[in-house]
Amino acid sequence: MKKNMTRMVAVVSLMTFTASCNKGDDMPPAQSRTITIENVLDSKPLVESGSFKGSGIPPVILPGQSVSFSFYAAKNQRLTFATMYGWSNDLFFAPENPGIQLYDGSGNPVTGDVSAQIKLWDNGTRINQAPGAAVMHPGTAEASVKNVKEVNGMDDYGHTYLAASQLMQVVLNYEGNSKFTLTIKNSSGGTVNETPFSPGVWAVSYVAGGNLLLPEPVYSAGKLSMNGLTNIAEMGDITPLSNYLTQQTGIFTPLSPVLVVVYEGAVNPFYKVGESDRGEGLKELAQKGNADILAAALKTKPGVRNVYVLKDAANTVLLPKINGAMGGKVSQQLSLLPGDRIALATMYGFSNDWFFATTGNDIDGAQNGNVSASVGLFDNGTAISQYPGAGITQANLAGTPLAESKNIQAVPNPNAYNTLPSVAGIVEVTLQ
Incomplete structure (x- = not known):
């Protein structure tokens, strides 16, 4: 009897060991x-960019004429643009950097007349003649290229200018769902600074961490003109700067x-x-x-x-x-x-x-x-x-x-x- 019990224990132990081994084999x-x-x-730093122009030939924006374009923007983003003061040697209109404010401090879209945010700038590459239809293009180059500078009533050569807001009316309209339309009207007609506006470019920068990724895509005050802005300021040619902005625009x-x-x-x-x-x-x-x-x-x-x-x-x-x-x-x-x-x-x-x-x-x-x-x-x-x-x-x-x-x-x-x-x-x- 004792021998039989010993055999049974051995058999059970063997079966348990075998089952354990088989289970392990089934689980790699x-x-x-x-x-x-x-x-x-x-990545690219600009959300959107584009251009605008008049409807005639050449496509300038004459006194009394308007041009509009639409874009999207989030809070803290700004819109900037540039267009030539046509009857000058190298002056251009642009918002003061970092651009037009699109939302107020409460996060509400800004609408209506924002002309006060536009300034007149000297590109610093041509000697300024008295502004008017008699200006010769491209004119005489500066002996030493100057930095971009605001023209605040008078240029470096003693020529006087009205405030940009008296020559250009800029109006923002909010379309809903983050979409804006900007209208630029040439209101210089009949003033001492009557002038056509050239075709122009515009851009909106991304914001990350509360900061604009490209806060000065068109110009930098106090620095040399670059990326094709000179072509706009001197000749109204938007091609080089438009190409640059396109390269900076994306996702x-x-x-x-x-x-x-x-x-x-x-x-x-x-x-x-x-x-x-x-x-x-x-x-x-x-x-x-x-x-x-x-x-x-x-x-x-x-x-x-x-x-x-x-x-x-x-x-x-x-x-x-x-x-x-x-x-x-x-x-x-x-x-x-x-x-x-x-x-x-x-x-x-x-x-x-x-x-x-x-x-x-x-x-x-x-x-x-x-x-x-x-x-x-x-x-x-x-x-x-x-x-x-x-x-x-x-x-x-x-x-x-x-x-x-x-x-x-x-x-x-x-x-x-x-x-x-x-x-x-x-x-x-x-x-x-």
Whole structure:
């Protein structure tokens, strides 16, 4: 009997050991992988720029004539422009830097006559003759080029001028949803400084961290004229400066701290195109860049194995490339089992509620290398959209989003406001 009991214990022990070994064989060890998300956008400092001209041939703006153009702007952004005082050697009209104030201290759009913000400037490259139709162009060059200087009643050669606001009437009209229209009227007719205005250029700079990225895109008082302004001031030729401003105009956006989710299954755990926001925190990520609420909700969901919120060590947000400097980058080591998938999301920072997220079946944990093709750009449908980077209600531009209720959809490109780079030209994701 004792021998039989000993045999039974041995058999049971052997079975237990075998079962344990078989269970281990069925569970391959987790693999350690590193995911990296980088803002690779080659950013530009100007939101918008453009030109204006008269309707005649040549396309000057004669006394009594007007010209208008429209643009978008957020709080703290300014509008600047330049146009030649036509019957001069090298004088031009422009707002005093950093440009025309578009919102008051309470954040309300400025409307009406803003002519007082316009000044007359001497480009410093030609000797000034008495202003009038007899001025010869281009005239005599200065023996030594001077800095750009305001003409405040009298130039360096004793010629007198009325205030710019008596020669040019500038009126702002607010169209709604961050859109303005500026009208420039030549009101110099019948004055001692009657003059046509040349075609002109205009620009609006992005604001980041409360500062204009390019606060003096057209001229700098007390410095030499540059970037083609001389062509406008001397000849009314906008081509060089217009080309420069175009090169400085494009997309600028940070990316919010990045949500990374490791899960098992085949369905993204926090959103689906065509459905509305689930109220679990994606709205807060898409509108304000706050991923913490969604991260906390996901940690309670079945099938979700790990959740991370990755913040850039230097700036929290991932800045784009600025003046050649590399953009922000975050990395996270992941422990992945066979069949695991990876989802991520980050806010298009200068939007109302756009977010980048993995699409389709997200990222297979077994993939290797650049997986940026798995990322798309989506509209969360919870806030009214405005011009990206120039919206008065965009949270990251000191605004309060205006609620709407639509299903999540891909952001078209071109969209209603501009044309964006490819998603891979903004967000780069690698898995190694």
